[in-house]
Amino acid sequence: MQDVRGLHHVTAIAGPAQENLDFYAGILGMRLVKKSVNQDDPGTYHLFYADAEGHPGTDLTFFPWAQMAPSRRGYGLSSEVSLTVPPGSLVFWASRLQRYGATIGTPEERFGQHALPITDPHGLSVALVESNDSLATAEPVQGEGGLGRTFTPWEESPVPVEHQIRGLESARMVERDLVVTSSFLTKAMGFAHLGTENGWHRYGVGGGKSGSYVDLREEPTMSRGAWGTGSIHHLAWRVDDEAHQLEMRKRVAENGSRPTLVIDRFWFKSVYFPEPGGVLFELATEGPGFAVDEDRAHLGESLVLPPWLEADRATIEGVLPKLAPPRY
Numbered sequence: 632m633q634d635v636r637g638l639h640h641v642t643a644i645a646g647p648a649q650e651n652l653d654f655y656a657g658i659l660g661m662r663l664v665k666k667s668v669n670q671d672d673p674g675t676y677h678l679f680y681a682d683a684e685g686h687p688g689t690d691l692t693f694f695p696w697a698q699m700a701p702s703r704r705g706y707g708l709s710s711e712v713s714l715t716v717p718p719g720s721l722v723f724w725a726s727r728l729q730r731y732g733a734t735i736g737t738p739e740e741r742f743g744q745h746a747l748p749i750t751d752p753h754g755l756s757v758a759l760v761e762s763n764d765s766l767a768t769a770e771p772v773q774g775e776g777g778l779g780r781t782f783t784p785w786e787e788s789p790v791p792v793e794h795q796i797r798g799l800e801s802a803r804m805v806e807r808d809l810v811v812t813s814s815f816l817t818k819a820m821g822f823a824h825l826g827t828e829n830g831w832h833r834y835g836v837g838g839g840k841s842g843s844y845v846d847l848r849e850e851p852t853m854s855r856g857a858w859g860t861g862s863i864h865h866l867a868w869r870v871d872d873e874a875h876q877l878e879m880r881k882r883v884a885e886n887g888s889r890p891t892l893v894i895d896r897f898w899f900k901s902v903y904f905p906e907p908g909g910v911l912f913e914l915a916t917e918g919p920g921f922a923v924d925e926d927r928a929h930l931g932e933s934l935v936l937p938p939w940l941e942a943d944r945a946t947i948e949g950v951l952p953k954l955a956p957p958r959y
């Protein structure tokens with residue numbers, strides 16, 4: 632029986648697109664690997680930040696819905712995304728974030744790892760987490776148990792290669808009922824309980840290395856959270872290919888969720904479903920990847936539309952705010 636491989640990407644809701652670009656490409660130094668539109672709302676950008684090649688597992692994406700109200704914290708939402716940084720690099724990061732006036736929290740120890748919580752300009756909770764796994768850059772192994780995450784440094788980043796963000800570390804989820812979600816994670820998706828600390832329950836796949844675990848917290852008295860600027864929209868999990876995706880889709884349905892049909896997102900194929908606690912999940916294939924429609928050297932430089940939206944390019948470009956290179 633196959634399980635999901637770890638995080639593929641995390642998608643969040645931002646405020647104005649330029650401020651989002653300034654923070655993630657400018658201050659955090661991630662590469663904007665794709666500048667596209669929300670395929671269900673083409674008047675809104677979909678911005679993808681990742682390593683130099685946009686490898687699965689390194690990708691944080693945003694819908695900048697500037698007119699949306701701020702999110703409401705509560706259960707049924709993923710409340711924080713964490714990003715992997717190399718061991719010993721948090722000193723560099725704290726100083727860099729301070730220099731540019733970013734909102735930083737108090738450094739924490741989480742399950743033996745150093746973490747620096749920060750808040751992005753639109754209220755999203757992000758944590759930078761030091762991980763030894765970040766040093767692994769081996770090609771991912773396909774098939775059962777394959778969990779590697781490839782990282783290619785971005786030579787043009789304002790952040791030196793030795794400190795660059797290596798990829799997605801994990802995400803936090805707030806639940807009204809821990810058991811319904813934890814049993815779904817274990818039965819439908821292959822997670823195992825890895826430990827509990829300070830009210831956070833860690834679940835991981837394949838041993839729970841960097842990029843392949845989530846932390847759950849039970850909050851029975853909170854009200855339901857709501858999407859808005861500064862919230863995470865969904866967590867996408869890696870599947871090898873379409874066969875693996877269909878197998879996982881079947882398991883998800885057998886365990887009581889209602890997955891969508893396979894949707895072609897052009898750079899990968901997607902299936903969406905809510906976990907029983909309400910957090911929106913996606914199963915996303917490894918390929919074909921972001922270089923399918925752009926030269927690797929010029930990823931993210933021009934607006935890329937899926938073929939079915941090309942006819943509306945002029946209208947779409949007229950509606951989208953113009954983006955300047957990152958300012959910070």
Ligand code: ZN
Pocket residue numbers: 640642865867913
């Ligand atoms: Zn997605």
